[in-house]
Amino acid sequence: MIVLTLLALLPLGTLAVSAQSPDEIVRSPKVRKALEFIRAIEPETIEEQIRTAEIPAPTFKEGKRAEYYKRRFSELGLSKVRIDAAGNVIGERPGSDPSRTLVIAAHLDTVFPEGTDVKVKRNGNLLTGPGIGDDARGLAVMLAVIRALNEAKIETRDNIIFVGDVGEEGLGNLRGVGHLVTEELKGRITNFIALDASGYDLVTREIGSNRYRVTFSGPGGHSFKEFGRTSAIHALGRAIEKISRLTVPADPRTTYNVGKIDGGTTVNSIAQTASMEVDLRSVSAEELSRLDAKFRQAVEAALAEENAARPDGARLSVEVELIGERPVGKQAADAPIIQTIIAMDKALGIPTNPTVSSTDSGMPQRFGIPSVTVGSGGTWKGMHSVGESFDTTDSYRGSQRVLAAIIAVAGPRM
Numbered sequence: 001m002i003v004l005t006l007l008a009l010l011p012l013g014t015l016a017v018s019a020q021s022p023d024e025i026v027r028s029p030k031v032r033k034a035l036e037f038i039r040a041i042e043p044e045t046i047e048e049q050i051r052t053a054e055i056p057a058p059t060f061k062e063g064k065r066a067e068y069y070k071r072r073f074s075e076l077g078l079s080k081v082r083i084d085a086a087g088n089v090i091g092e093r094p095g096s097d098p099s100r101t102l103v104i105a106a107h108l109d110t111v112f113p114e115g116t117d118v119k120v121k122r123n124g125n126l127l128t129g130p131g132i133g134d135d136a137r138g139l140a141v142m143l144a145v146i147r148a149l150n151e152a153k154i155e156t157r158d159n160i161i162f163v164g165d166v167g168e169e170g171l172g173n174l175r176g177v178g179h180l181v182t183e184e185l186k187g188r189i190t191n192f193i194a195l196d197a198s199g200y201d202l203v204t205r206e207i208g209s210n211r212y213r214v215t216f217s218g219p220g221g222h223s224f225k226e227f228g229r230t231s232a233i234h235a236l237g238r239a240i241e242k243i244s245r246l247t248v249p250a251d252p253r254t255t256y257n258v259g260k261i262d263g264g265t266t267v268n269s270i271a272q273t274a275s276m277e278v279d280l281r282s283v284s285a286e287e288l289s290r291l292d293a294k295f296r297q298a299v300e301a302a303l304a305e306e307n308a309a310r311p312d313g314a315r316l317s318v319e320v321e322l323i324g325e326r327p328v329g330k331q332a333a334d335a336p337i338i339q340t341i342i343a344m345d346k347a348l349g350i351p352t353n354p355t356v357s358s359t360d361s362g363m364p365q366r367f368g369i370p371s372v373t374v375g376s377g378g379t380w381k382g383m384h385s386v387g388e389s390f391d392t393t394d395s396y397r398g399s400q401r402v403l404a405a406i407i408a409v410a411g412p413r414m
């Protein structure tokens with residue numbers, strides 16, 4: 001349904017990003033050479049993907065993987081290779097117009113805590129291991145793209161800055177790309193492409209989310225002697241019941257989840273504290289703020305009810321703490337960067353799959369920088385689980401797709 005909606009909105013306009021037509025780009029000898037090269041090295045790209053996945057990189061502990069990518073960026077001849085103050089690894093490939101910069105980013109971090117067995121198992125075309133797709137694939141394809149550009153001696157109008165970024169997952173809250181946009185590369189980014197999706201996905205819009213920890217607290221007491229006193233757990237139960245009955249639209253897609261609860265001490269104690277973690281999401285900023293208001297009302301109403309039901313003077317209080325916030329993407333469906341990538345896919349015979357997600361692209365979109373997240377081939381399954389897998393069948397086509405998109409957006413000099 002989402003796919004149809006987005007396709008219907010895409011007019012067949014002119015391409016403002018690159019001077020050449022997609023067919024001209026794909027047919028040029030240099031680009032053909034690069035496309036053939038990236039296909040030929042796909043087995044090495046898959047090896048690189050496995051090597052990457054096997055370097056542990058929990059969010060906030062990406063250092064080892066960043067050091068590895070720093071070395072690879074230097075080996076591949078990028079300039080100004082560095083690790084910035086946030087921990088992002090950065091390498092530059094200068095273009096002819098210093099005023100224009102295309103950023104290519106793949107995230108270093110994974111959702112898996114320290115100590116997770118990150119060994120990758122290989123069975124024919126199927127690779128299994130935590131983070132093998134998300135985002136070892138994006139990182140490995142980024143290196144393959146640099147090699148192919150070098151091999152075919154492709155020069156571009158735009159500077160291309162390659163980044164392995166930190167803090168994309170969970171409570172990282174896109175902090176790596178946030179630092180890029182507001183500090184490290186402030187004012188320099190013309191276009192932004194994240195390599196962080198399956199197959200031929202094209203993420204054109206970012207889902208917004210607000211995440212909260214809600215904690216009820218009160219005096220507690222003995223379950224028999226102080227019976228009738230307010231209970232933090234009873235209040236939490238009332239709040240969850242109210243949240244679970246909130247109505248949200250299916251379109252624009254809007255969702256909520258109470259994902260974690262905690263509280264109390266023993267079966268015969270009135271609970272002093274009880275907490276929950278709540279995830280609110282929407283593809284629409286208005287619907288997200290509407291849901292946010294309803295969620296807050298539900299929490300306040302639960303508190304008032306529990307206090308009113310136990311009028312012995314021992315009042316409960318509640319704290320609502322924001323633990324995560326991702327912006328809803330603001331970008332026209334016919335933005336030139338989107339049209340360019342769809343047109344290049346078409347020239348290569350790639351079936352574009354337009355979709356919505358929550359990725360690094362959300363951060364540049366917040367600052368009005370055209371940005372998309374693209375799939376770099378293969379098939380991802382079981383993301384964020386230790387059973388995550390990546391099917392390599394025809395994955396070279398995804399590498400070619402990413403290469404062609406980058407060349408088109410950066411403006412090839414032919």
Ligand SMILES: [Zn+2]
Nearest residue numbers: 107134135196
């Ligand atoms: Zn990812």
